[in-house]
Structures are given as C-alpha cells and as structure tokens.
Amino acid sequence: MAKERAVKVLIDGATSDLTFSYLAPESVDVSPGQRVRVPLRNRSALGTVTEIEWVETDGLKYRLKPILGTVSDDAFLTPGLMKLAEWIATFYLAPIETVIRTMLPKPSRGEEEKRKKEKVVELLATVDDALLDTFGARQKRHREALRILAERGVTSLQELTSDLGIPRTALKVLEERGLIRLADRIVTRDPLDSVDYVESAPLVLNEEQAAVLEQIKASTARLESGEKVRPILLHGVTGSGKTEVYLQAIQLAVEAGKGAIVLVPEIALTPQTADRFKQRFAKIKDRVAILHSNLSEGERHDEWRKVLDQKARIVIGARSAIFSPIENLGLIVVDEEHENSYKQDTVPRYQARDIAVVRGHLEGCPVLLGSATPSLESWNNVREGKYELATMRLRIDDRKLPLIRIIDMRNEGRKSQSGPTILSTKLRLAMEQRLAKGEQTILFLNRRGFARNILCPECGYVANCRHCSTTLTLHRKEDRLICHICGFSQLPPRQCPECSGRSIVNAGYGTERVEEILRQVFTEATIRRVDTDSMRKKNELRDTLNAFRARKIDILLGTQMIAKGLDFPNVTLVGVLNADVGLHIPDIRSGERTFQLLTQVAGRAGRGELEGEVVVQTYTPHHPSIQFARHHDFEGFAEYELALRQRFLHPPFAHLALITARSIHQERAEFSLKTLHARLKRRLPEGVTLTEPLPSPLVKSHDQWRFQIVLKSPGARLLARHIRETLKDLTFPEDVVVTVDIDPYSMG
Ligand code: ADP
Ligand code: ZN
Numbered sequence: 001m002a003k004e005r006a007v008k009v010l011i012d013g014a015t016s017d018l019t020f021s022y023l024a025p026e027s028v029d030v031s032p033g034q035r036v037r038v039p040l041r042n043r044s045a046l047g048t049v050t051e052i053e054w055v056e057t058d059g060l061k062y063r064l065k066p067i068l069g070t071v072s073d074d075a076f077l078t079p080g081l082m083k084l085a086e087w088i089a090t091f092y093l094a095p096i097e098t099v100i101r102t103m104l105p106k107p108s109r110g111e112e113e114k115r116k117k118e119k120v121v122e123l124l125a126t127v128d129d130a131l132l133d134t135f136g137a138r139q140k141r142h143r144e145a146l147r148i149l150a151e152r153g154v155t156s157l158q159e160l161t162s163d164l165g166i167p168r169t170a171l172k173v174l175e176e177r178g179l180i181r182l183a184d185r186i187v188t189r190d191p192l193d194s195v196d197y198v199e200s201a202p203l204v205l206n207e208e209q210a211a212v213l214e215q216i217k218a219s220t221a222r223l224e225s226g227e228k229v230r231p232i233l234l235h236g237v238t239g240s241g242k243t244e245v246y247l248q249a250i251q252l253a254v255e256a257g258k259g260a261i262v263l264v265p266e267i268a269l270t271p272q273t274a275d276r277f278k279q280r281f282a283k284i285k286d287r288v289a290i291l292h293s294n295l296s297e298g299e300r301h302d303e304w305r306k307v308l309d310q311k312a313r314i315v316i317g318a319r320s321a322i323f324s325p326i327e328n329l330g331l332i333v334v335d336e337e338h339e340n341s342y343k344q345d346t347v348p349r350y351q352a353r354d355i356a357v358v359r360g361h362l363e364g365c366p367v368l369l370g371s372a373t374p375s376l377e378s379w380n381n382v383r384e385g386k387y388e389l390a391t392m393r394l395r396i397d398d399r400k401l402p403l404i405r406i407i408d409m410r411n412e413g414r415k416s417q418s419g420p421t422i423l424s425t426k427l428r429l430a431m432e433q434r435l436a437k438g439e440q441t442i443l444f445l446n447r448r449g450f451a452r453n454i455l456c457p458e459c460g461y462v463a464n465c466r467h468c469s470t471t472l473t474l475h476r477k478e479d480r481l482i483c484h485i486c487g488f489s490q491l492p493p494r495q496c497p498e499c500s501g502r503s504i505v506n507a508g509y510g511t512e513r514v515e516e517i518l519r520q521v522f523t524e525a526t527i528r529r530v531d532t533d534s535m536r537k538k539n540e541l542r543d544t545l546n547a548f549r550a551r552k553i554d555i556l557l558g559t560q561m562i563a564k565g566l567d568f569p570n571v572t573l574v575g576v577l578n579a580d581v582g583l584h585i586p587d588i589r590s591g592e593r594t595f596q597l598l599t600q601v602a603g604r605a606g607r608g609e610l611e612g613e614v615v616v617q618t619y620t621p622h623h624p625s626i627q628f629a630r631h632h633d634f635e636g637f638a639e640y641e642l643a644l645r646q647r648f649l650h651p652p653f654a655h656l657a658l659i660t661a662r663s664i665h666q667e668r669a670e671f672s673l674k675t676l677h678a679r680l681k682r683r684l685p686e687g688v689t690l691t692e693p694l695p696s697p698l699v700k701s702h703d704q705w706r707f708q709i710v711l712k713s714p715g716a717r718l719l720a721r722h723i724r725e726t727l728k729d730l731t732f733p734e735d736v737v738v739t740v741d742i743d744p745y746s747m748g
Pocket of ligand 2: 484486702
C-alpha cells in the first residue's frame with residue numbers, strides 16, 4: 001500500500017479555518033509555514049502550508065491534486081509562529097488566515113517575494129598592463145573602467161555611469177570583448193544605512209540595574225534546566241536606566257547564540273531609541289533589524305528578510321514585530337508595556353504585550369515587561385503571583401525626580417477677562433526663566449489643530465462632520481475644518497449656516513493655536529511644533545529632535561509624539577497645558593491613562609545634571625490621577641484604582657468583549673444587534689453578563705451607524721467560546737458588519 005506525501009494548505013483569503021490537502025512530491029522541498037501555489041477549482045491560488053502528512057492514496061475516492069509549486073524557497077513562518085497563530089485565532093476569534101497574513105510583511109505575501117534588484121558590473125578578466133595596452137589612445141574611459149572595477153570589485157552600473165562618468169558605450173565594448181558582465185544584485189534597503197554607527201560600550205550597572213540583570217539571568221538558567229518561569233515586570237521610574245538593562249540582557253542572549261525581540265510603542269520608536277540599539281551592537285553589520293510603520297514596504301520587507309535569514313538576531317519594532325521569525329529566542333522585551341498602542345484595532349485585535357507572554361511561554365524564553373507606570377493588568381498579575389516583580393526606584397546617579405506643581409486653571413480663568421487662558425502666569429514665568437538661563441522647555445498638549453471646534457454664539461450651531469457623530473476641528477494654516485475620525489474636510493464658513501450670524505467663534509485650542517500664542521509671547525525664542533500635521537516629511541522628526549538635542553530649539557511644543565522615551569539632559573521644564581484632556585471620556589481606563597501620561601511627560605524633565613520642574617495646568621486639581629502623579633506614587637495610584645475596578649468587576653478582574661454591529665442603515669445595524677443579543681442571552685454561561693444593545697459612544701463613523709453590546713466574564717476563553725458558538729448559527733444582512741473585540745481598549 002502506497003503512502004504519499006501531502007500537505008495541508010490554508011488558501012489566502014479563506015474566512016473559515018478549513019484547509020485543503022494536496023500532494024507534494026518528495027522532490028519538492030516543503031515545510032509548514034511555506035508559501036505555495038495550488039490548483040483550486042479552475043484557477044490557481046496561493047496559500048500557506050500548515051502541515052505535512054502522509055496519506056494512504058489507494059482507497060481515496062478522489063485523487064489528490066499535486067501542488068503547482070512553491071512560491072518561496074524557505075518557510076516564512078517558524079514552527080513557533082504557526083502555533084502562535086492558532087492561539088491568536090482561537091483567543092481573539094479571528095480567521096487563522098487573517099492571523100497568518102498579519103504575521104507577514106506585505107511584499108512577502110504576494111505571488112513572488114518582491115526584492116529590489118539593481119544592475120551591477122562584474123569584472124571577468126585580470127587587469128594588467130598587457131590588457132590595458134590593448135586599448136587605443138581614444139579609449140581612456142575603457143581603461144579607467146577596468147581599473148575601477150579591479151580596485152572596487154563588483155560595482156553598480158548606476159554608480160559607474162552617473163557618478164564616475166563611464167559612458168555606456170565603453171561598457172558595451174568591454175562586455176562584447178568578454179571582459180565584464182552585467183548582472184542583477186539584490187539590494188537591501190536599509191532605512192538607516194546613511195548613518196555610521198560607532199559601537200557604544202556597555203555601562204557599569206548600578207546596584208538596582210545589576211540586581212534586575214541577575215533576575216533575568218536566573219530566569220534564563222531555570223529555563224535551560226527545563227523549569228517553567230514567570231514573566232518579569234520591571235517597574236523602573238523614568239530615567240532609572242531600563243534601556244541599559246535591556247541592552248545588557250540582550251547582549252547575554254546574543255552571546256549565547258540566541259535572538260531577541262524588543263517591542264516599543266510606535267510613537268516611542270524615535271530615531272533616538274533605534275540608534276541606541278544600533279550603536280550597542282554595531283560590531284556586526286545588520287545584527288539589528290528595525291521594524292516600524294514609517295518604513296516603505298520595500299524597506300520593511302528587507303528588514304524582515306534579514307531576520308528570516310537569521311542575519312539579524314535582534315529586532316526592535318512596534319506591535320507587529322512580535323511576529324518576527326527569529327529562531328531560538330533568548331529574550332523578549334516589551335518596553336513601556338502599559339502603552340495602548342500594543343493593542344491592534346483591526347482583525348486580529350491582538351494585544352502585543354499579551355502575545356509576547358504567550359510566545360515566551362510557547363518558545364521557552366524569558367519575557368521582560370518594563371514601564372515606569374505598569375498597566376494595572378500586569379500589576380495585578382504581580383499581586384496574584386503570576387508575574388515576578390523587579391523594581392528600580394532611583395534615577396541614574398541619584399538624580400531627583402522633578403518637582404511637580406499643579407496649577408488650578410479655574411483661578412486663572414477668573415483673573416483673565418478675555419476667553420480661556422492657555423498659559424498660566426506661573427508657567428509663563430517659568431518658561432521665561434529657562435530662556436534666560438539657556439535651558440530648554442517641553443510643552444505638551446494632546447490635541448492638534450487650531451481650535452477644537454467652531455460655533456455660533458447666537459444660535460448655538462456647531463460645525464459637525466457629516467459622516468461622523470463628531471465636531472470638526474479648525475486647522476488654520478490649511479484653512480480647513482477637518483474631521484479627526486474620517487479625515488473629511490471643508491472650508492470654514494464665514495457666517496453661520498443656520499442663522500447667518502457673523503460672529504462665529506473658535507472654541508477650545510490645539511497645538512497650532514498654542515504655537516501662535518507662544519510666538520507672540522516669546523518673540524526671541526526658537527519654537528518648534530511636533531505633531532502629525534507638522535511632521536509630514538520623512539526625516540522631519542529625526543531632524544527636529546536632533547536640532548533640539550543640539551540646543552538649537554528653546555521650546556518644543558507637541559502632542560504625544562514627544563511624551564515618551566525622549567532623553568534630553570538640558571530640558572529642565574516640562575509644561576502640561578491641559579491635563580484634563582482625556583480625563584472625562586467615558587472609558588474605564590481614562591484615569592489610568594491620565595496618570596500614565598502625566599508621569600511619562602514629567603519623566604522628560606531633569607534627566608541631566610540640572611534639576612527638573614513640571615508645571616501641570618488643570619481644571620480638576622484634586623483628581624486622584626493628578627494627585628498621585630504629582631507625588632510620583634505609582635503604587636498608591638494602583639491600589640486606589642484597583643480597589644475601584646474590583647468593586648465594579650472591571651478589568652483586570654474580568655474580561656470584556658465588545659461586539660459592534662455597523663451599517664449605513666441605522667435600523668439594520670440596530671436590529672441585527674438585537675437579534676444577536678437575544679441569542680447570546682439564551683444559553684449564557686454562568687458568570688457571564690451582558691449589557692443591553694446600545695448606541696456606540698461614537699454612534700456614527702465614516703457614514704456607518706454603530707451599536708454595541710458589552711459582555712463581561714471571569715474567563716476570556718469561556719467568553720470567546722460562547723460568542724463563537726452563537727455567531728456560527730447567525731447570518732446578517734450583507735451591509736451589516738459585526739465585529740468582536742476581546743479585551744477591548746477603546747469602547748467604541
Ligand atoms: P529609562 O529608560 O529608565 O527612562 P534610560 O535607560 O533612558 O532610562 O537611562 C537614562 C539615562 O541614564 C541615559 O542617558 C543612560 O545612558 C544613562 N544610564 C543608564 N544606565 C547608566 C549607568 N549604569 N551608568 C551611567 N549612566 C547610565
Ligand atoms: Zn468624519
């Protein structure tokens with residue numbers, strides 16, 4: 001009886017987790033994770049091999065068809081990643097095919113892996129006087145070309161012709177004589193290749209840092225002797241030297257022949273952070289790969305290729321870098337582990353920090369989560385003994401944490417006659433002092449644009465987006481009203497469209513307006529604004545930060561782009577213009593976010609020899625988030641907030657699932673969700689609760705009406721299973737899209 005080798009293939013675009021089997025002759029090299037082309041009905045399709053199997057083909061009713069061929073020479077996904085994909089699909093209720101697609105950079109998913117090539121010139125002869133003498137007096141360029149090639153080896157055609165001025169006709173002659181050959185070479189697009197990295201030596205660790213490194217070493221040793229370990233949560237105050245600990249732990253892993261992944265939030269992945277890693281491991285070219293969303297598709301692919309080929313053994317990247325195909329992992333670091341940007345808001349809606357923990361568990365590698373303001377999820381895991389705690393309480397060289405002053409803006413408002421006060425007297429004076437001393441200031445405001453919205457004081461008209469249930473923000477430079485949800489924009493009306501009143505006013509303020517005011521108040525200062533509107537060009541952020549570091553800028557004003565991870569020793573003042581933005585959003589995490597943001601922003605001050613000061617402007621000075629941040633009291637805040645969450649059984653004491661139905665037809669979205677609600681209620685597992693179907697907080701977005709149900713459960717798996725089982729038997733009208741978000745971070 002003949003057994004034949006077959007493969008199970010998951011076809012691209014498949015919405016169910018069904019695989020198809022195909023024969024794979026033994027002459028073809030295939031393994032799980034490899035991309036293949038297969039026949040499907042009357043066409044051909046691409047897919048990913050999930051399993052190799054040996055099948056008894058004699059008794060089969062249908063003869064299995066053979067695969068048409070492989071798309072890549074190697075498997076794009078490691079066995080560890082294949083397992084992880086399954087885990088994610090189950091936990092987050094996502095089609096496994098979508099999960100796999102998420103794991104691969106775009107250009108590698110296509111028919112053929114797109115690798116950029118360039119033409120190069122190769123020398124085929126030995127260049128000596130005898131050869132050179134065969135060229136006539138008018139063939140100077142021919143001789144020169146040969147000399148250049150002899151000296152440099154393989155050279156790009158572009159360089160020879162444009163930079164070195166060798167005419168193409170000369171190369172043609174050399175080619176015809178068989179002295180040179182034109183060939184293709186794969187070009188690697190390194191986003192940072194213009195930078196020359198000088199190796200930075202490891203610093204001598206202080207006591208606290210050394211203790212944490214020992215803790216990581218102990219974990220590694222336990223893993224090597226076959227024991228299980230818990231993830232380590234490193235709670236280290238801002239400026240305590242967490243990055244240096246990461247660097248040295250990675251070095252140990254690399255020296256042991258292992259690889260490492262470092263996750264950083266997208267906005268903290270500044271050139272400054274990337275450089276620190278590149279510099280430390282500069283000795284081996286390409287050792288470090290950087291993955292973030294500002295790379296072009298080509299650059300991204302090439303960085304990923306370096307990892308797949310195991311040339312790069314260290315990956316620094318945002319969320320999706322957790323899927324890097326690194327084999328033999330020795331460490332996963334998640335920096336700023338509390339950051340919400342680790343949560344993906346499209347399918348699969350995974351939380352990269354949680355995936356890091358799962359991957360570490362599946363692949364037997366230590367996981368280090370670091371933050372000055374740990375998430376309450378992680379902090380509670382420490383309390384429950386699921387995570388190990390490591391603590392660094394002191395700043396490097398015993399530098400003091402900055403003094404935080406709270407300014408009650410209600411009083412400022414009473415003093416001034418005209419409109420809202422943006423700069424309090426105290427903050428303005430503090431800035432003047434810094435300017436006089438040549439020290440630098442960072443000002444933070446989490447809102448871009450000129451005015452939050454525009455309104456008519458006569459009839460109460462407010463300019464709203466016609467596609468979303470939200471107001472339009474005025475951007476003065478472009479002279480447009482812009483929707484920050486869908487991007488819709490229109491000209492600002494000169495008079496009220498409702499009552500024709502002529503006194504339309506700007507309400508609230510954003511960074512653009514603050515910049516204008518700063519320029520009026522501090523006429524002598526150099527001021528730069530950093531937000532997504534002002535930093536559009538490729539290297540603009542890098543250049544601005546470098547200029548700030550070189551002290552060419554006195555005042556840096558920005559949104560969350562400047563809140564994280566920056567380290568400038570000459571910054572002695574940080575101002576938070578409106579600490580209340582975000583505090584009054586109906587969201588269980590709004591208090592936590594405000595505490596984190598204030599602590600992180602404050603952490604940018606006083607990182608050098610000079611002491612730092614922080615001025616926080618607020619209308620709610622007694623809010624616990626603000627008060628605990630003021631006293632640098634993370635533990636106090638965590639205890640306070642966890643007690644509240646426990647009382648209402650909010651996360652981390654329960655898991656939530658947010659189910660949203662959306663459609664351009666309001667009634668259909670609402671009706672579909674009501675049907676689903678009734679079904680969910682029918683066989684509700686014990687301990688699971690659910691809300692009534694309600695309009696989402698943003699009831700209309702991108703022309704779609706949105707309604708939602710929130711489920712709550714002590715266990716996430718139980719919740720996912722119940723929703724999956726219920727959805728399986730339901731179909732919705734074509735225009736209705738139902739989405740499920742397990743452990744949501746935004747309540748819609
Ligand atoms: P964190 O990530 O905890 O905010 P960093 O790692 O950015 O802190 O460190 C803050 C500063 O202290 C950096 O400039 C870093 O180079 C410096 N630093 C870190 N560890 C040491 C050390 N052991 N000795 C001297 N300087 C250090
Ligand atoms: Zn809109």
